[in-house]
Amino acid sequence: xxxxxxxxxxxxxxxxxxxxxxxxxxxxxxxxxxxxxxxxxxxxxxxxxxxxxxxxxxxxxxxxxxxxxxxxxxxxxxxxxxxxxxxxxxxxxxxxxxxxxxxxxxxxxxxxxxxxxxxxxxxxxxxxxxxxxxxxxxxxxxxxx
Numbered sequence: 001x002x003x004x005x006x007x008x009x010x011x012x013x014x015x016x017x018x019x020x021x022x023x024x025x026x027x028x029x030x031x032x033x034x035x036x037x038x039x040x041x042x043x044x045x046x047x048x049x050x051x052x053x054x055x056x057x058x059x060x061x062x063x064x065x066x067x068x069x070x071x072x073x074x075x076x077x078x079x080x081x082x083x084x085x086x087x088x089x090x091x092x093x094x095x096x097x098x099x100x101x102x103x104x105x106x107x108x109x110x111x112x113x114x115x116x117x118x119x120x121x122x123x124x125x126x127x128x129x130x131x132x133x134x135x136x137x138x139x140x141x142x143x144x145x
Contacts, residue, residue, distance in 0.1 A: 054132035
């Protein structure tokens with residue numbers, strides 16, 4: 001089975017499974033313990049930084065094909081298909097990065113968007129364990145009550 005057939009057949013099944021297992025209507029997940037404020041993350045978004053080696057790999061070319069983020073890195077493309085990474089954006093915006101920003105790796109940071117998912121920490125850990133990823137984390141914010 002080629003990649004295109006896999007994406008077509010797997011896409012519908014994955015959506016059904018995710019919908020049945022998880023409450024996709026949640027947009028924010030509370031993980032705070034403070035009585036007055038809560039640390040939450042936005043469900044469906046991950047901050048992902050590629051390693052310098054992965055980013056400079058000859059096959060690396062990030063884009064969206066058939067509704068899935070494709071990087072040219074097989075292990076990441078498999079994760080993106082499985083977790084339905086449907087879009088991405090550059091974390092710091094599309095711009096020319098200075099030498100200092102490139103040294104810091106800002107040009108290797110992206111925000112990936114997934115269908116709403118109540119456990120983005122789990123998905124972040126899966127990506128984090130890939131050799132091509134320097135770090136992956138939910139996008140955290142505070143809500144002060």
